[in-house]
Amino acid sequence: MIKKKKITSLLLIFVMAFMVFSACQSQQVPDSDSTNQESSSESDSSKDVAKEEKADQIYFLNFKPEIAEIYDKIAADYEEETGVKVKVVTAASGTYEQTLKSEIAKSDPPTIFQVNGPIGYQTWKEYCLDLKDTKLYSFLTDPSLAITSGDGVYGMPYVVEGYGIIYNNAIVEKYFALTDRGTEFNSMNEINNFDKLKALVEDMQAHKDELGIEGVFASTSLSPGEAWRWETHLANMPFYYEFKDKEGYDDSILAGLASEEIEFKYNQNYKKIFDLYINNSCTEKAMLGGKSVNDSMAEFALGKVAMVQNGNWAWAQIKGVEGNVVDEKDIKFLPIYIGVEEDESQGICVGTENYFAINSKVSEAKQKASIEFLEWLFSSEKGKDYVVNELGFIAPFNTFEEDEKPEDPLAREVLNWMEKDGMKSVPWVFAVFPSQNFKNTFADALLEYVQDNIQWEEVVERVIESWKVEKAKGE
């Protein structure tokens, strides 16, 4: 009798213990359908061995929240066509590294993830599979765009993007039609250096009421996490010229990567263009700390301002603003002139900070399935259709024909600028900026500068110091 009781109680305890365990486990995997598929880490590893030849699920950790929904559609289509389930998880804006760090340690890690350039590759190199022998690599129009190390190819660029000063041609034309304006320009083609840009902008600002705008430039957004257009994109300009001046390197990116310290030689040029932005804006200087990128894009879309610095990805955002008054044919790019000799032959900034990497620590079957998915996306008719028409990527692959270029006006402008005779596109050297911390320090200094808490000299000092400190941490 007693024994029977004992056995029952023991059984009960096991059941309870099991419940506790299973409760813990389902918490570890947030996605409900992945729990069904791979209910425990044990069976996961045994499964990997069992189905060596075919993986039925791959996991893509997406970097761009703005196009997350399109990826979901692509995944559904791909599953229908091939039977391979693509699990797409999108990291919230600005949290990609965090998400990747926690996801990659799980039993079901991402099989396709993204690194943001040579620096990102340094962090993730243990996880990046060599893609040298893939078809995908052979599709690249310019193999030098890929992230390589030694003989291996570890990061695959999949979209080329460009940024500059976006302007609303309708407003500029309206200015050219004014009778009492103070400049002689008759077309934006004449604006080919900083001084001309400055003259134009300042005179437009003076006539802002006649033009029906609140300022020439949209708000220089400086609230925390919203300053990347300045600490990354605009900062690209002075550092590009600084690294270009260095002797003994093949290109400016390699020179930047090798720089333990920087001089910030062109800081006055940076200040010039930055001051132009903040002094001819629709928002008072002291209020910029509360503005976000969305605010600026909305100001532009609603026709409250004539210019905004951003890239071709912004078109979706501009189009999406309710009450958008900007016509598709009026939206154009102007290079960011910072007042150097090369201004007149300088194009817009073209490059990429989005590279696909395949997780080298998942089963071979999953790696293969992941590569196949990417190859499908960038070479099949259906995949290409998505890339061109929905994602709006300017894909750097030779599988795309001349008529398969994106429709959106800014992407077309990027291509125009890339093809203009005698214009040299500025590469994205910001890929070598040592860390997010460096960029944050830069942004913090800019914020204090616009609020008149510190002088420009201190901004320069902090940037130089931060580069040195952050670079040393990477050793």
Place this chain on the structure above:
Amino acid sequence: MNKYMCKYFIIFVLPTLTAFLLSFLIPFILGVLLSFTEFTSIIDAKWVGINNYVEAFSNREFVNALKFTVKIAIVTVITVNFFALVLALLLTRQLKGRNIFRAIFFMPNLIGGIVLGYVWQLIINGVLYKFGVTLSYKPEYGFWGLVLLMNWQMIGYMMVIYIAAIQNIPNTLIEAAEIDGANWFQILTNIKLPTITPSITICLFLTMSNAFKNFDSNLALTAGAPSRKTAMLALDIYNTFYNTLNGEGVGQAKAVVFFIIVSAIAFLQLKLTRRKEVDSL
């Protein structure tokens, strides 16, 4: 009976113990171990000894964050408990609609810190707009903004604890005091406060540890702006961990230091106020 208890003790404790081990003790030990390593994800750690700790303390931002957190903690512990006690004293009197008031004061506590942070950011920026500045203009603005937010969030909760304690005071004591001719102030200092000392201990402890551990509202309200001068410890740890190259180990080391500080303060405080409790009873 006792023998039975001993026999089955282990078996009954086992489920809870396993859960505790899995979700708390093992991660905690792992965390401490990781603070001595350099790692990207927890499966590829390399041992580096106490390097991370050296780096954490030579980091100016960490020391700044520590100072800022201590300042916030001191100010909020005083203000939160003061206002909570005052409200509790008011709302235990015969007041019309006191239950509604209690509910209203408690409600902010039910809203998450991130939401509160953004809401207060909008409110404060809206007010500061009139003066042509924003919350990130000076660290002092962020400081008082945070204090305001944390008061608003925590007062209700502490008030409920105080109300429960005050209602537990035997009426006979107060009546006797009134008959003896004590005025309200004497009743407060000689009867009410001494009898609710256990609650004061709990509230001080809760506000103190809440203030030290604050992360979400700090992130949403200021995110450290300007120049990380309003970043509290938890936010600084987060920044080190995620935004610095190879910062994971250092972040982990800071987190261990953070744990030691918080537990030391909590321990000391508990001990000090406990002694008072014994005295008073």
